[in-house]
Amino acid sequence: ILIQGIFTGDGTGIVTGGASGIVKVWEVATGKNVVTSSAAHRAPVQSVAIGPNGKRMASSDTEGTIIIWDVASGRPVSRCYGHAASVGRLRFAQGGHRIVSAGEDQTVRVWAAGTGKPGAILRGHTGAVNDLAVSPGGVRALSGASDGSAIFWELQQDQxxxxxxxxxxxxxxxxxxxxxxxxxxxxxxxxxxxxxxxxxxxxxxxxxxxxxxxxxxxxxxxxxxxxxxxxxxxxxxxxxxxxxxxxxxxxxxxxxxxxxxxxxxxxxxxxxxxxxxxxxxxxxxxxxxxxxxxxxxxxxxxxxxxxxxxxxxxxxxxxxxxxxxxxxxxxxxxxxxxxxxxxxxxxxxxxxxxxxxxxxxxxxxxxxxxxxxxxxxxxxxxxxxxxxxxxxxxxxxxxxxxxxxxxxxxxxxxxxxxxxxxxxxxxxxxxxxxxxxxxxxxxxxxxxxxxxxxxxxxxxxxxxx
Structure with missing residues (x-):
């Protein structure tokens, strides 16, 4: 069962994730499956995202795990653990250097896209965070939650x-x-x-x-x-x-x-x-x-x-x-x-x-x-x-x-x-x-x-x- 699909930055491909836990990349012009992840999530995939340069993609599942993948090989680069519940939204930010995730555990979290190292944990919602958007410059995020709140966040780099x-x-x-x-x-x-x-x-x-x-x-x-x-x-x-x-x-x-x-x-x-x-x-x-x-x-x-x-x-x-x-x-x-x-x-x-x-x-x-x-x-x-x-x-x-x-x-x-x-x-x-x-x-x-x-x-x- 397909749960989510997104276009790649250049519009030539589509990244998909589904109940099988597998992430795939498809060629739009031919419909051909060009990349299949070499490993799988242990739970259904809830969200997928691809970096602006097309070299990294990320996926999240209902158990709160995030996997960062190398697009060319389909191999996992790192696994990110921290969310205590399903992660329903992922976005790349700061020129592809950060990944932002929104979880049902009421938190928004920031991760290093290259290593998966956890960064800021943004708390403020009192309900599951169910939507997430990142500004064009990638330095701010807007999250929406089931408690009816919407919060702007500044995504600071560690340094x-x-x-x-x-x-x-x-x-x-x-x-x-x-x-x-x-x-x-x-x-x-x-x-x-x-x-x-x-x-x-x-x-x-x-x-x-x-x-x-x-x-x-x-x-x-x-x-x-x-x-x-x-x-x-x-x-x-x-x-x-x-x-x-x-x-x-x-x-x-x-x-x-x-x-x-x-x-x-x-x-x-x-x-x-x-x-x-x-x-x-x-x-x-x-x-x-x-x-x-x-x-x-x-x-x-x-x-x-x-x-x-x-x-x-x-x-x-x-x-x-x-x-x-x-x-x-x-x-x-x-x-x-x-x-x-x-x-x-x-x-x-x-x-x-x-x-x-x-x-x-x-x-x-x-x-x-x-x-x-x-x-x-x-x-x-x-x-x-x-x-x-x-x-x-x-x-x-x-x-x-x-x-x-x-x-x-x-x-x-x-x-x-x-x-x-x-x-x-x-x-x-x-x-x-x-x-x-x-x-x-x-x-x-x-x-x-x-x-x-x-x-x-x-x-x-x-x-x-």
């Missing part, structure tokens, strides 16, 4: 991602320089680490704080760092770790920090419900901004550096004039605590992410407002837990969100449609950072219920679109 480990406790925030060459991470282990390359070893470990470091920011050129966690803000040299200024004035822990685009101004938000604006060159306090009634969780300067947006556990998002300290606008209060705020690169939109870090069962969302009028533009919903971080891509066309549901998602800023969903590794995604051209994305994952667990940073060389 395009790497991890940075070293923090003994949870990572609270990450930052990246504009050129993407310097990464900073703030941790509950009371350190800030500076990473310059893939080596996995921090170039600088800053240990001047006396409490968990809750926030960190880098100047655009990556030369200066601002960090906070105890009642101080430290401004220090990223290359040497030498402290330049210790800024004192908050009556409690510093929970958020931001540096203006020109690097001349630092803003900090505290457990004391205040925002302080500092001269980054002299270390002098310029202003104290009053208005919030709970912990300040996030700060961001506008692209021109003239305005500051703040988010707080009082559920409000506010906009301030940096020169005068005047509150310009207060957005309508959110249903949950405001965790992260961001400006669109053109300065016309503000985004705020919400969640409840004390109860991860609450689904967070992202509100997007017009920065001038305060009119709500979008409300992004889809995460099944709180949203720990939000940022805009450099072109302003996408919003990236980090979820405590262990996912990173991308959204269209015009219609608010979710365009991509990437599953994290182990823990809630708590922080995101993106370089100036969008080519390097850093995210941190931490156990929100146990800060004493070691944490890891994940760096993607091609940021999701």
């Amino acid at each position: 395009d991602s790497f991890t940075l480990g070293g923090h003994k406790f949870a990572t609270n925030q990450v930052a990246i320089s504009a050129d993407g060459q310097r990464i900073a991470s703030a941790s509950h282990d009371q350190t800030v680490r500076i990473w310059n390359d893939r080596g996995g070893r921090a170039a600088v470990v800053f240990q001047e704080h006396v409490a968990p470091v809750l926030c960190v920011a880098l100047t655009a050129d990556g030369r200066r760092v601002a960090s906070g966690g105890d009642a101080t803000v430290k401004i220090w040299d990223a290359a040497t770790g030498k402290t330049i200024h210790t800024l004192k004035g908050h009556a409690g822990a510093v929970c958020s920090v931001a540096i203006s685009p020109d690097g001349k101004t630092v803003a900090s938000g505290g457990q004391d419900h205040t925002i302080k604006v500092w001269d980054a060159v002299s270390g002098e306090e310029r202003l104290t901004l009053w208005g919030h009634t709970n912990v300040l969780t996030s700060l961001a300067f506008s692209p021109d550096g003239k305005r500051l947006v703040s988010g707080s556990h009082d559920r409000t998002t506010r906009v301030w004039d940096v020169a005068t300290g005047k509150q310009l606008r207060e957005m309508p209060p959110s249903d949950l605590l405001v965790v992260s705020v961001a400006w669109r690169p053109d300065g016309n939109r503000i985004a705020a992410a919400t969640g409840n870090p004390f109860d991860l069962h609450w689904a967070g969302e992202v509100c997007v407002w017009d920065a001038e009028s305060g009119r709500e533009h979008l409300r992004l919903r889809g995460h099944t837990s709180g949203v720990g971080a939000v940022l805009f891509t450099p072109d302003g066309k996408r919003i990236l969100t980090a979820g405590w549901d262990q996912t990173i998602r991308a959204w269209d800023t015009h219609f608010g449609l979710e365009t991509l969903k990437i599953k994290g590794e182990s823990w809630p995604v708590v922080s995101l950072a993106l370089d100036a051209d969008g080519s390097r994305l850093v995210h941190a994952e931490s156990d929100l219920t146990q800060a004493a667990r070691p944490s890891t940073l994940f760096v993607r060389e091609t940021a999701p679109e």
Whole structure:
């Protein structure tokens, strides 16, 4: 019984698979069987695929086994095991270097076409994955499942991602320089680490704080760092770790920090419900901004550096004039605590992410407002837990969100449609950072219920679109 057949890339042949477990290639012009697999699946073949150069083909069966074949000889190159149930769809991707499979075990899996080595396991569906498509460039896939969901996936090559480990406790925030060459991470282990390359070893470990470091920011050129966690803000040299200024004035822990685009101004938000604006060159306090009634969780300067947006556990998002300290606008209060705020690169939109870090069962969302009028533009919903971080891509066309549901998602800023969903590794995604051209994305994952667990940073060389 024939179960599936597909044309070869040049249209001159057809690849078929059936209940016998045999895979065959037929010549379209004559109907002649030109290749028959030298071995057979132990179960009926469910799907077949052929690579773009016609040299490799793949087949899957009802037991979850995938076999990669040499087309010329019909001999198996490798067998791929991992799916726990029938695999109903196969596709070649990334120029034929990867094979993507969709299974009834609710997973999409990626394999090396040359060796059969398993790669990423993409989880997110709650029903059998019954359809699969790959973009023309082979770098993205779309899967559909019996639960009614459709998910876009970014198919990263192994060398395009790497991890940075070293923090003994949870990572609270990450930052990246504009050129993407310097990464900073703030941790509950009371350190800030500076990473310059893939080596996995921090170039600088800053240990001047006396409490968990809750926030960190880098100047655009990556030369200066601002960090906070105890009642101080430290401004220090990223290359040497030498402290330049210790800024004192908050009556409690510093929970958020931001540096203006020109690097001349630092803003900090505290457990004391205040925002302080500092001269980054002299270390002098310029202003104290009053208005919030709970912990300040996030700060961001506008692209021109003239305005500051703040988010707080009082559920409000506010906009301030940096020169005068005047509150310009207060957005309508959110249903949950405001965790992260961001400006669109053109300065016309503000985004705020919400969640409840004390109860991860609450689904967070992202509100997007017009920065001038305060009119709500979008409300992004889809995460099944709180949203720990939000940022805009450099072109302003996408919003990236980090979820405590262990996912990173991308959204269209015009219609608010979710365009991509990437599953994290182990823990809630708590922080995101993106370089100036969008080519390097850093995210941190931490156990929100146990800060004493070691944490890891994940760096993607091609940021999701």
